[in-house]
Structure formats: C-alpha cells, structure tokens
Amino acid sequence: MSSEAAKQPSLLETHQNDDDDVQDLQDGDDLSCIPRRQRFLSLSVPPMPWFGLDIGGTLVKLVYFEPSDQAEFPESAISGEIERVKVIHRYLVTNKAYGETGVRDGHLELSNVHINGRQGTIHFIRFPSCRMPNFISLTKSKGLAYMSSTVCATGGGAHKYADIAQMELNVKLHKFDELESLIQGIEFVAKYNPEECYFWANPLDEDACKRVTWPWSGRTSSDPESTVPDGLQYPYLVVNMGSGVSVVAVYGPSNFRRVSGSSIGGGFFHGLCCLLCDCESFDDAIELAAQGDNKKVDKLVRDIYGGDYELFGLPGDTVAASFGHMISPERRKEASKADLARAALVTVTNNIGSIAINCARSEQIDRILFVGNFLRVNPIAAKSLSYAMDYWSGGSKKALFLQHEGYFGAVGCLEKLVVVTELRRQERVANGHATSEESLDEHSLSR
Ligand SMILES: Nc1ncnc2c1ncn2[C@@H]1O[C@H](COP(=O)(O)OP(=O)(O)OP(=O)(O)O)[C@@H](O)[C@H]1O
Numbered sequence: 545m546s547s548e549a550a551k552q553p554s555l556l557e558t559h560q561n562d563d564d565d566v567q568d569l570q571d572g573d574d575l576s577c578i579p580r581r582q583r584f585l586s587l588s589v590p591p592m593p594w595f596g597l598d599i600g601g602t603l604v605k606l607v608y609f610e611p612s613d614q615a616e617f618p619e620s621a622i623s624g625e626i627e628r629v630k631v632i633h634r635y636l637v638t639n640k641a642y643g644e645t646g647v648r649d650g651h652l653e654l655s656n657v658h659i660n661g662r663q664g665t666i667h668f669i670r671f672p673s674c675r676m677p678n679f680i681s682l683t684k685s686k687g688l689a690y691m692s693s694t695v696c697a698t699g700g701g702a703h704k705y706a707d708i709a710q711m712e713l714n715v716k717l718h719k720f721d722e723l724e725s726l727i728q729g730i731e732f733v734a735k736y737n738p739e740e741c742y743f744w745a746n747p748l749d750e751d752a753c754k755r756v757t758w759p760w761s762g763r764t765s766s767d768p769e770s771t772v773p774d775g776l777q778y779p780y781l782v783v784n785m786g787s788g789v790s791v792v793a794v795y796g797p798s799n800f801r802r803v804s805g806s807s808i809g810g811g812f813f814h815g816l817c818c819l820l821c822d823c824e825s826f827d828d829a830i831e832l833a834a835q836g837d838n839k840k841v842d843k844l845v846r847d848i849y850g851g852d853y854e855l856f857g858l859p860g861d862t863v864a865a866s867f868g869h870m871i872s873p874e875r876r877k878e879a880s881k882a883d884l885a886r887a888a889l890v891t892v893t894n895n896i897g898s899i900a901i902n903c904a905r906s907e908q909i910d911r912i913l914f915v916g917n918f919l920r921v922n923p924i925a926a927k928s929l930s931y932a933m934d935y936w937s938g939g940s941k942k943a944l945f946l947q948h949e950g951y952f953g954a955v956g957c958l959e960k961l962v963v964v965t966e967l968r969r970q971e972r973v974a975n976g977h978a979t980s981e982e983s984l985d986e987h988s989l990s991r
C-alpha cells in the first residue's frame with residue numbers, strides 16, 4: 545500500500561475512470577446530512593440501494609443491484625434521497641477499483657435479471673475481509689447506512705460483524721446461511737446466464753484443451769428433439785473452495801446437505817506461498833506456481849516403485865507424498881520458489897479432488913461443480929480437477945465450473961430481499977399499517 549493510501553485506510557480512495565465529469569463520493573462528502581426519511585422505512589419493499597454481502601474468511605463479496613426499470617424511485621421519494629442513491633450508484637459503477645484493495649469485476653456484470661420484482665443489473669465487487677472495519681467506518685462517516693437500513697448478509701462475518709453493524713451503524717444485518725445462499729445464488733445466476741457453466745475438454749493437452757459451455761438450460765429441457773447435452777440436473781455436488789472447503793450435495797431446490805469439508809483449501813495455499821515463497825498476494829502466488837515444477841518437491845509413486853503401482857492402479861506420475869522430496873537437503877537447495885508454489889497448488893488441488901471424488905461416489909452423484917475464489921485466475925487447478933474427476937471415475941463423473949466463481953453466496957443473499965420484503969409486509973399488516981395492496985400481496989416465502 546502506498547504511504548498516501550495508508551493515510552486514508554478506507555475503501556473509498558477512488559481510482560477514477562477516464563471520465564472526468566463523473567461526480568464521485570469525495571472525502572468531504574457526507575451523505576448523512578440529507579435528512580433520514582421514515583417514509584422509506586414505512587414501505588414493505590426495502591429502500592434502494594440493494595446489496596448482498598458475503599463476508600468470508602478472506603474476501604468480502606459485495607453485489608450491488610442497479611435497477612433498469614422505470615419504477616426506480618417511489619413517487620413519494622424526496623429529491624435528497626434520490627440524489628443520495630444516484631451518488632452511491634455513480635461511485636460504484638464508474639470505478640473499477642476502490643482504494644488499494646477493493647475491485648469491481650466488470651466482466652462479470654449480469655444484466656436483465658429480476659430481483660424482488662425489479663429488473664436490473666448486478667455488479668460484482670470484492671475486497672479483503674480484513675478491511676471490514678474500514679468498510680464500516682466509511683459507511684458510517686459517509687452516512688451510507690441511512691439508505692440501506694436493511695442489509696442481507698451471509699458468510700461467517702455476517703455473524704461476527706452483526707453487533708458492530710448494529711452499534712456503529714444502527715443497521716440490522718439480516719443473516720442468511722452461507723451454504724443456502726451459495727446454492728440459491730448458483731441456481732439464480734445459472735438461470736440468467738446461459739454461458740455460466742462450462743467444463744474443460746482435453747484438460748491436460750495444451751493444444752487440444754478448451755473451455756466448453758455446459759448448457760444449464762438442459763436441466764429443464766423436455767424437448768425430445770434437443771441435441772443439447774444434459775444440463776446440470778439434480779443431484780449435483782458443489783465443492784466450494786474458499787479459505788476452507790465445503791462440499792455440499794444438492795438433491796433439489798432447498799434440499800441439500802453439507803457432506804464434507806477441509807481446512808486444506810485456498811487459505812492454506814495462499815498462506816503457504818506467503819510463508820515459503822514470500823508472495824505478496826494470491827495473484828502473485830498463482831503466477832509463480834505457473835512457472836514451477838512440483839516434481840522437484842513432491843515424491844511420486846515412480847520415485848518409490850520405479851514405475852506404476854499396478855496392483856492398485858496408481859500411475860507412476862501420481863504424487864505419493866506431497867513435499868516428500870523436501871526431507872533431502874540437496875533437493876531443498878534445488879527447489880525454486882516457483883517449484884514450492886506449484887507443489888502447494890498441487891497439494892491443495894489433489895486434496896480437494898480426492899475429497900470431491902469420494903463424496904461423489906458415496907452420494908452417487910456424477911456432476912461435480914467446483915466454485916469459490918480459489919479458482920480465480922487459476923486454470924491449473926481447474927484443469928487438474930477436470931482430469932482427476934474423469935480419470936478416477938473412469939469417465940463417469942464430470943467436473944463443472946461457473947464463471948462467477950466466488951460470488952454465489954452474495955447473489956443468493958441479494959435474492960433474499962424477497963424474504964425481507966415479506967417479513968416487512970407481515971410486520972406492517974400485524975401493526976395495521978399496510979396499504980390494501982400490501983395486505984393482498986401473497987408473496988412467496990418458499991425460498
Ligand atoms: N484477491 C484475492 N485475495 C485473497 N485471496 C484470493 C484472491 N483471489 C482469490 N483468492 C483465493 O480465494 C480464497 C478465498 O475464496 P472465497 O472468497 O471463495 O472464500 P471466503 O468466503 O473468503 O472463505 P470461507 O468461505 O472459507 O469463509 C483465498 O483463500 C485465496 O486462495
């Protein structure tokens with residue numbers, strides 16, 4: 545972090561785009577001077593802006609819904625409130641970076657989606673979880689919390705930060721379970737993006753290897769003439785590779801079970817690379833690993849057998865012992881930082897692959913969906929998992945991947961606005977404040 549940035553430890557150090565005219569949130573701006581209007585809070589639909597927040601062990605994922613339909617503001621909205629929403633909106637969508645650490649993944653933007661009865665675009669933003677205290681201070685100092693008095697949050701941090709949000713911001717976090725949000729988010733995004741799901745064909749063949757779309761739409765296709773291959777039908781297995789790893793078997797909408805997990809995940813890889821290779825960031829660690837050779841570090845089956853372990857079908861180039869060569873001082877001298885980073889990557893990937901195939905076998909599931917930010921900028925892991933699922937299942941099980949990798953929890957949480965709206969409506973009906981329209985609205989709480 546630059547010394548300039550260090551003086552301003554907030555997410556709000558803007559890196560503006562080329563457009564000089566963009567009106568932005570500046571350090572002097574304080575939106576809380578615009579009076580809070582009870583009118584908004586008296587409606588059952590939560591006030592804009594709408595956010596979904598997934599506060600994970602390493603990264604916070606923030607998704608922001610930008611309405612594109614006409615009813616952006618209720619007729620009752622006052623100009624101050626409208627201005628405030630517009631300023632926040634401009635700030636979020638005209639910047640690609642927020643300070644040193646916040647990033648908007650513009651390439652993932654998802655338009656024409658429907659959330660809570662509104663049509664619009666979802667924007668995807670992430671920043672390190674260690675910046676949460678700065679995020680809260682910023683939200684407080686800029687008065688942003690006045691608008692979003694209803695925040696849907698998931699991930700461990702939704703619990704960890706609930707009291708602080710209440711005390712510092714007077715904001716109630718509506719907490720939703722991270723795995724339920726994850727599955728809901730996956731199904732939501734895949735429904736809107738036909739290109740979302742893909743697999744790697746010929747994963748280990750550099751020339752023939754390619755990404756192939758796996759049409760999700762196939763899951764609902766009843767057209768017997770259809771040549772579209774099967775989509776992601778139930779049941780499917782989700783392997784969420786975040787800081788830690790959770791494995792979830794999904795049998796139908798709202799019917800899922802966490803079947804396994806592991807602490808040897810993205811956090812382990814990142815931590816080990818910082819320790820052994822002096823990496824400053826996850827992206828550095830991945831870049832370094834791409835240049836390394838794990839065979840200089842890992843002991844292979846052929847190092848032990850002189851070839852394959854035929855009786856039990858273990859090929860000679862299978863890793864027998866991760867980091868196994870490192871007991872030798874000579875080998876330690878020969879192994880470069882890149883080799884160590886590659887070995888760390890292979891260790892984590894193999895461990896996850898092994899858990900995934902065992903879970904898929906015991907649950908009798910053929911489609912294995914790998915998600916989570918460990919897969920960000922990490923095709924080595926994705927290709928290796930693809931090969932492993934195919935090899936160890938004799939071709940019966942398939943590794944599938946999703947474009948929005950680590951954002952599904954936040955999206956599922958955003959969709960939970962439907963639940964919050966319903967709760968607000970019920971509260972208003974119970975208190976005798978509901979309009980006749982609200983009283984008649986039988987919004988579904990089914991998901
Ligand atoms: N820019 C990044 N900074 C830090 N880690 C990153 C980054 N990009 C990818 N990663 C990897 O993604 C992992 C975090 O993934 P993800 O955001 O899905 O999980 P999380 O929600 O933080 O963790 P958990 O679900 O275990 O609470 C890190 O451990 C790291 O391996």
Ligand SMILES: CC(C)(CO)[C@@H](O)C(=O)NCCC(=O)O
Nearest residue numbers: 700787788789790804805806807
């Ligand atoms: C603790 C969570 C669920 C937090 O997201 C995740 O980091 C995880 O699944 N870790 C692995 C825990 C285990 O060993 O099962």
